Amino acid sequence: MRIHSAAVRRLPDTTSSAFLIVAFLTGIAGALQTPTLSLFLSTEVIDSPFMVGLFYTGSAVIGIIVSQLLATYSDRAGDRKRLILLCCLLGAAGCLLYAYNRNYYILLFIGVILTSFGSTANPQMFALAREYAEKTGKEAVMFSSILRAQVSLAWVIGPPIAFALALGFGFPFMYLAATVTFLGCGVIVWYLLPSMPKPKVRTTEALEAPRRNRRDTLLLFAACSLMWTSNSMYIINMPLYLVRELQLPEKLAGVMMGTAAGLEIPTMLIAGYYAQRFGKRLMMRIALVAGIVFYVGMLMFTAPWQLLILQAMNAVFIGILAGIGMLYFQDLMPGQAGAATTLFTNSTRVGWIIAGSIAGVVAEFWSYHGVFFVSVGLIAAGLGCMWKIKDV
Structure with a gap:
């Protein structure tokens, strides 16, 4: 009887499949918007690198505010299923606004607020998946890893599709496709995801590590923020660098992003295996070294085949950061998994804030190529931070 129950528990179920689909669709929705935004x-909106960078900075600031408000609400009283559905609907409304509006300030203040809700659907889905796994006895770490792989898979095919739709049919069509994706995701959330209302819990704990690990946690936060800053500057500037300075096809940007995302999937799995043997600190150091190699390569190479080969280093850089970074925060902050996850997520947003400011200014007064010099310096500083962290 026990064997039969265990076998049934291992079989795929509708709810688990729905989580996988939602992870994929929310990933696709993001992959349709982010790579082509610059x-x-x-x-179509404003021909100024500085204003484009400012848009990213403003987006990140608004995103932090929205995500913190939603996180507070969901931890105190939220039924995450309803919250995810709301995020999908508001994300669809934001995409619809991007499809037909071309006013910079309306997009920045109204569009970004709406799409910030849409982007929050993904982390809220991960939180609901963790609660579902714990309640049903599933292996939570492996379940979350599979969901993360779905998001990476979405980023394999999403950027090429985004550029193909934008260049072949126009940006309105691309944003309408993102709108439909959010709406389809909302339908699946409403009918197939579990409703798991949370009892009220205390949320007065500060987002800080225990005192014995506070220094290392701050160093890790600084390192991750610098790494995400470099990656965000790359996402902002790379499409414009290829088109305006190298005179290469616009679709190459989507192929490069898709290639990196595809290579990130095995990188995450391999990094997870070796992190158990050699520790997370070593893996993060490897990521930083790979980042330096990648951005030095971006400074040196200009041929499409060379840029595509370089994506292997980009995949190691981002794959380890995305796969190991959050777990490293949790190791440094035992008993504070929620706070640790929030810190890791906020390092991403801090990276966008810094990147939006630096990338726009450097491109405006120097060149898109010059941004990669800044990236090398930032990652070197991140490596210095990582070198001072004690192993866990």
Whole structure:
């Protein structure tokens, strides 16, 4: 009887499949919007690298505010299922606004607020998946890893599709496709995801590590923020660098992003295996070294085949950061998994804030190529931070 119950528990179920689909669709929705945003802004909204960078900075600030409000609400009283559904609907409304509006300030203040809700659907889905796994006896770490792989898979095919739709049919069509994706995701959330209302819990704990690990946690936060800053500057500037300075096809940007995302999937799995043997600190150091190699390569190489080969280093850089970074925070903050996850997520947003400011200014007064010099310096500083962290 016990064997039969265990076998049934291992079989795929509708709810688990729904989580996988939602993870994939929310990933696709993001992958349709983010890679093409700088090209969209510079060609259809405003032709100023500085204003494009400012848009990213403003987006990140608004995103932090929205995500913190939603996180507070969901931890105190929220039924995450309803919250995810709301995020999908508001995300669809934001995409619809991007499809037909071309006013910079309306997009920045109204559009970004709506799409910030949409982007929050993904982390809220991960939180609901963790609660579902714990309640049903599933292996939570492996279940979350599979969901993360779905998001990476979405980023394999999403950027090429985004550029193909934008360049072949126009940006309105691309944003309408993102709108439909959010709506389809909302339908699946409403009918197939479990409703798990949370009892009220205390949320007065500060987002800080225990005192014995506070220094290392701050160093890790600084390192991750610098790494995400470099990656965000790359996402902002790379499409414009390829088109305006190298005179390469616009679709190459989508192929490069898709290639990196595809390589990130095995990188995450391999990094997870070796992190158990050699520790997370070593893996993060490897990521930083790979990042330096990648951005030095971006400074040196200009041929499409060379840029595509370089994506292997980019995949190691981001794959380890995305796969190991959050777990490293949790190791440094035992008993504070929620606070640790929030810190890791906020390092991403801090990276966008810094990147939006630096990338726009450097591109405006120097060149898109010059941004990669800044990236090498930032990652070197991140490596210095990581070198001072004690092993866990």
